[in-house]
Amino acid sequence: MSSQQERVVIIGSGNWGSAASRLIGKNVTKSSRFEDRVNMWVYEEVLNGQKLTEIINTQHENVKYLPGYKLPKNIVAVPDIVEAVKGATVLVFVVPHQFIRNLCKQMKSAISSHCRGISLIKGIDFNESGPLLITDIIKSELNIPMCALSGANIANEIAAEKFCETTIGYENLEDGKLMKELFHDDMFRVGFVKDVAGVQVCGALKNVIALGAGFCDALEMGNNTKSALMRIGLIEMQRFAKKYYSNVKVETFMESCGVADLITTCYGGRNRKCAEAFIRTKKSWNVLEEELLNGQKLQGTTTAKDVYLTLKKDNALEEFPHMVTIYRIAFEGLPVERIVLDI
Amino acid sequence: MSSQQERVVIIGSGNWGSAASRLIGKNVTKSSRFEDRVNMWVYEEVLNGQKLTEIINTQHENVKYLPGYKLPKNIVAVPDIVEAVKGATVLVFVVPHQFIRNLCKQMKSAISSHCRGISLIKGIDFNESGPLLITDIIKSELNIPMCALSGANIANEIAAEKFCETTIGYENLEDGKLMKELFHDDMFRVGFVKDVAGVQVCGALKNVIALGAGFCDALEMGNNTKSALMRIGLIEMQRFAKKYYSNVKVETFMESCGVADLITTCYGGRNRKCAEAFIRTKKSWNVLEEELLNGQKLQGTTTAKDVYLTLKKDNALEEFPHMVTIYRIAFEGLPVERIVLDI
Numbered sequence: 001m002s003s004q005q006e007r008v009v010i011i012g013s014g015n016w017g018s019a020a021s022r023l024i025g026k027n028v029t030k031s032s033r034f035e036d037r038v039n040m041w042v043y044e045e046v047l048n049g050q051k052l053t054e055i056i057n058t059q060h061e062n063v064k065y066l067p068g069y070k071l072p073k074n075i076v077a078v079p080d081i082v083e084a085v086k087g088a089t090v091l092v093f094v095v096p097h098q099f100i101r102n103l104c105k106q107m108k109s110a111i112s113s114h115c116r117g118i119s120l121i122k123g124i125d126f127n128e129s130g131p132l133l134i135t136d137i138i139k140s141e142l143n144i145p146m147c148a149l150s151g152a153n154i155a156n157e158i159a160a161e162k163f164c165e166t167t168i169g170y171e172n173l174e175d176g177k178l179m180k181e182l183f184h185d186d187m188f189r190v191g192f193v194k195d196v197a198g199v200q201v202c203g204a205l206k207n208v209i210a211l212g213a214g215f216c217d218a219l220e221m222g223n224n225t226k227s228a229l230m231r232i233g234l235i236e237m238q239r240f241a242k243k244y245y246s247n248v249k250v251e252t253f254m255e256s257c258g259v260a261d262l263i264t265t266c267y268g269g270r271n272r273k274c275a276e277a278f279i280r281t282k283k284s285w286n287v288l289e290e291e292l293l294n295g296q297k298l299q300g301t302t303t304a305k306d307v308y309l310t311l312k313k314d315n316a317l318e319e320f321p322h323m324v325t326i327y328r329i330a331f332e333g334l335p336v337e338r339i340v341l342d343i
Numbered sequence: 344m345s346s347q348q349e350r351v352v353i354i355g356s357g358n359w360g361s362a363a364s365r366l367i368g369k370n371v372t373k374s375s376r377f378e379d380r381v382n383m384w385v386y387e388e389v390l391n392g393q394k395l396t397e398i399i400n401t402q403h404e405n406v407k408y409l410p411g412y413k414l415p416k417n418i419v420a421v422p423d424i425v426e427a428v429k430g431a432t433v434l435v436f437v438v439p440h441q442f443i444r445n446l447c448k449q450m451k452s453a454i455s456s457h458c459r460g461i462s463l464i465k466g467i468d469f470n471e472s473g474p475l476l477i478t479d480i481i482k483s484e485l486n487i488p489m490c491a492l493s494g495a496n497i498a499n500e501i502a503a504e505k506f507c508e509t510t511i512g513y514e515n516l517e518d519g520k521l522m523k524e525l526f527h528d529d530m531f532r533v534g535f536v537k538d539v540a541g542v543q544v545c546g547a548l549k550n551v552i553a554l555g556a557g558f559c560d561a562l563e564m565g566n567n568t569k570s571a572l573m574r575i576g577l578i579e580m581q582r583f584a585k586k587y588y589s590n591v592k593v594e595t596f597m598e599s600c601g602v603a604d605l606i607t608t609c610y611g612g613r614n615r616k617c618a619e620a621f622i623r624t625k626k627s628w629n630v631l632e633e634e635l636l637n638g639q640k641l642q643g644t645t646t647a648k649d650v651y652l653t654l655k656k657d658n659a660l661e662e663f664p665h666m667v668t669i670y671r672i673a674f675e676g677l678p679v680e681r682i683v684l685d686i
């Protein structure tokens with residue numbers, strides 16, 4: 001019986017991974033479809049002389065990345081990636097994307113032959129030929145079907161059980177339903193789209209549009225202007241997704257991963273905040289990351305650069321005037337007023 | 344030659360009508376397609392012993408409804424509706440909707456036989472059988488083709504020439520293009536949709552969703568929740584429009600009149616503000632209208648009631664849980680926490 005049950009493993013244990021583990025840990029116990037125990041691979045750290053995995057497994061709290069919220073007792077922290085994923089049939093990826101390839105190579109021989117995965121990783125990658133989805137990177141390493149989850153999901157608000165929605169992009173409906181069962185909750189409503197690429201492109205490009213929202217806030221241009229720029233940004237996100245991924249669906253942009261996440265990010269996120277400060281203080285991005293984000297890197301500026309280089313290579317700059325203007329304000333000293341004039 | 348030119352007349356001279364007259368007055372002089380003179384029908388009032396029409400025609404400023412911004416000199420205020428519309432080939436309607444029928448009856452015999460119109464009037468009407476578009480009311484009275492214009496358009500921000508967008512819904516493309524020529528400007532970008540109904544339904548229902556945003560703000564539920572409720576509201580706006588107007592287009596909701604106006608209204612508008620105060624102060628809507636709006640009526644509460652009664656009659660309440668919950672919180676004493684629980 002047990003061998004037919006799904007064995008779920010969470011790869012990652014940061015702020016978002018810990019919040020997600022609260023949902024997953026609860027949901028697996030509701031259905032006989034899943035084994036109760038869920039391993040969570042934790043990048044081992046030592047806090048005040050104690051290992052983080054030990055703290056999680058005894059106090060049931062990730063005191064470093066999600067302090068103040070208990071994790072379910074069936075979430076078991078495991079520091080060794082191969083041991084963590086042994087026999088896994090469902091993998092939940094929630095690590096910074098630069099670690100993905102290396103982790104996949106290590107886990108490849110240990111997972112079940114009928115394993116599938118879902119990526120909660122924000123952003124997309126770029127190489128010389130263009131954008132590269134995180135799910136495609138994982139597929140190329142592990143050769144497993146992949147879903148993606150993204151939405152207006154601030155981890156601490158989810159942990160506090162404040163109502164929100166999310167979107168799962170799937171390739172085949174059965175996998176989508178399985179993943180929904182893992183995440184769905186009264187306070188965390190899961191929507192569905194058959195569009196793995198669109199969901200991930202939204203999650204990456206909204207950070208670029210949020211830089212524009214921050215520039216607009218610094219100009220004190222009023223609500224009409226800000227909502228117009230957000231709308232134009234949403235259209236360019238859609239145009240970009242369709243240009244590089246032909247199966248992208250229009251509906252995706254009306255889901256939580258599209259319009260809702262864009263709104264949240266353009267009103268509350270750190271990309272918006274740093275972009276406003278960039279104009280007001282004239283400080284460099286590096287200094288702002290140091291001062292406002294404790295040295296963490298902004299995703300929006302990196303993505304703006306990647307998008308610009310890709311569009312330039314493909315002779316498509318004029319199809320994306322808003323994202324190009326945002327890049328030029330951020331990196332080429334274009335006056336911020338051009339945010340509306342160059343559309 | 345002059346007889347082939349379009350004669351444009353603006354019906355109304357409030358805050359929005361006056362801001363629109365600045366765009367129209369400028370645009371007609373750019374093209375030989377239009378007569379330079381544009382009559383503006385003004386509901387006559389006396390200010391400090393002087394008639395409002397005289398003030399507008401001498402000072403070129405609507406000192407009561409749009410103080411601080413000059414109107415173009417080719418905008419001519421006319422207090423008599425029949426005289427104002429004589430020979431008109433293009434009518435721009437921008438009066439409170441309760442005056443429409445009576446005005447139409449008066450102007451019917453004076454307008455040109457090939458006249459067309461555009462409605463800038465916010466909101467829709469309801470009767471016993473359901474929603475009633477302002478453009479359909481005008482068509483039933485004057486039997487002329489009608490367009491509708493709506494968007495994230497706060498009149499004072501437009502007068503201050505802050506960048507924004509708007510949407511024109513048209514029935515036939517030629518009329519749409521004509522109307523675009525009247526309004527389009529570098530700082531007031533006109534988008535197009537072949538969807539007269541969708542544009543107007545957006546303009547009305549966004550005020551209901553903004554009440555929900557205000558309730559959410561009072562609960563201090565955070566950004567995830569607010570953007571989720573806005574997104575669900577947008578989907579219900581779309582569902583409602585499709586239910587009552589079969590030709591409504593999905594794209595309309597991605598235009599300025601859809602997502603952008605919804606964002607503006609849920610962050611900045613008076614419906615949002617009064618709804619937050621309704622929860623925080625427990626005062627009645629009437630008292631809040633008195634205290635916060637100088638006795639002006641809220642559009643969102645009236646529309647919420649009309650929508651509820653229509654859906655109830657049509658046994659469709661369960662298709663619109665969010666708008667129904669907003670109505671019940673606003674009028675039936677439902678606890679505000681249900682805003683998320685009843686979705």
